[in-house]
Amino acid sequence: MIDRLPPLTALRAFEAAARHMSFARAADELNVTPAALSFQIKSLEEHFGAPLFRRLNRAVELTEAGKALAPGTTDAFQMLQAAWRAAGRTVDTGVLTVTAGPAFTAKWLAPRLFDFAQSHPEIELRFAASLRLMDFERDDIDIAIRFGFGGDDGPNLYSEKIVGEWLTPMMHPDLAARFPTPESLLNAPLLHQDDIAWLRPACDWTAWFRANGLELGEIHGARFSQADHAIDAAQAGAGVVLGRITLTDRALRDRRLVAPFKTAISTDAHFRVLCPKGSEEKPQFKAFLEWLRVETCKMRDHGQGRHMVRADDIGG
Known part of the structure; x- marks a missing residue:
């Protein structure tokens, strides 16, 4: 085995096969033939100098070396995907993905979507109605609106109370x-x-x-x-x-x-808006935040x- 990393395509083939525990399903995910995927994994094993899979009758299983490699490759490709999406958001100023709870989305955000579109035709709003905790990079979310008592949202997040209840x-x-x-x-x-x-x-x-x-x-x-x-x-x-x-x-x-x-x-519980610190200064974020402030003031x-x-x- 040598320290030089193998080709990325070979590692991608291994990661998919290890995740699915199936060469056929991995090939289908990567849109290649099973023969092509098998070739990539074989070349990876040759590069490594030892088998990473045991080929059984109608199945495969990881060797000890394969078990050691699999978690790191999965994490690495997830980080690459997150970094790619994050980089894309820095240049894409026309789309803003907002997550809020189902009730707030249905009763407050959705009825006002036309008003926002009229004021900002250059921005496409996308909603993700969910109450679960969001990871901005992993979930490809720009802004989160959450209801609660607030508190310490962490040093990496911008947080602003938008309306009480x-x-x-x-x-x-x-x-x-x-x-x-x-x-x-x-x-x-x-x-x-x-x-x-x-x-x-x-x-x-x-x-x-x-x-x-x-x-x-x-x-x-x-x-x-x-x-x-x-x-x-x-x-x-x-x-x-x-x-x-x-x-x-x-x-x-x-x-x-x-x-x-x-x-x-x-109640002291309130709605607050969250986004990665620094994002609040981007044009599409500033436009949405200002619109939120104006609209929530109307409820007074x-x-x-x-x-x-x-x-x-x-x-x-």
Whole structure:
């Protein structure tokens, strides 16, 4: 064996075959014939000076040397792919990939996509609706919008709070006449959102009734794992939702929902925007961030005249 690295094509063939444990599947992935892939691996073994695979009847398995080589080659090719994508993003100013939770994507971002396109026709927005933790390089993501209490996002990330969150009862206009007071809501069909059950202090129906000097008693009503589904049910007249202002802004403006009560619960949890540090100065990033700031400011009028009660101040 010599220290000089073998050809990249031979290493690529080995990595694919080791990952699939199949020459045929590896050849299909690399769009070459099985014979061509086998030749590449054979040349790699000759370069190495020892077998990397054991050829069995209808299968292959790695030798000890192959097992030592496989993890490093997989990591190396993943790093190369990430570096290639990162380099591409430095010259591609026409595409911006944004990830946000499914509810925020459906109820806030998507309805405003046309507005952004009108203002910035030179930028193509792409959305990835997900709540999982993102790796900007690995997942090919430019900007992440996340809901939570924030904290230390690390020295390599730019982080900016874009909008706070508060909740108040919302319902179809036809239901508003049937439930004119906070007391009457005790008998209303209440809709619950389990996706914010992790908030501490809690921002739920029990907390809202306590903020009004009332006790809910037995909890009843339909439960939803996603806030956007609960909002859709409320718009259909199925019940009253403790609506999150960030997700109901358009529905309130269009009168598909009304929020007739003054009391609202505010939480320290908020939406923030994250991107690799330095990216916020790039033209397409700056345009999107400024657009976010303008659009979120428009929601402030919903809070005018309301009695905001911090979740921390509601007694248990």
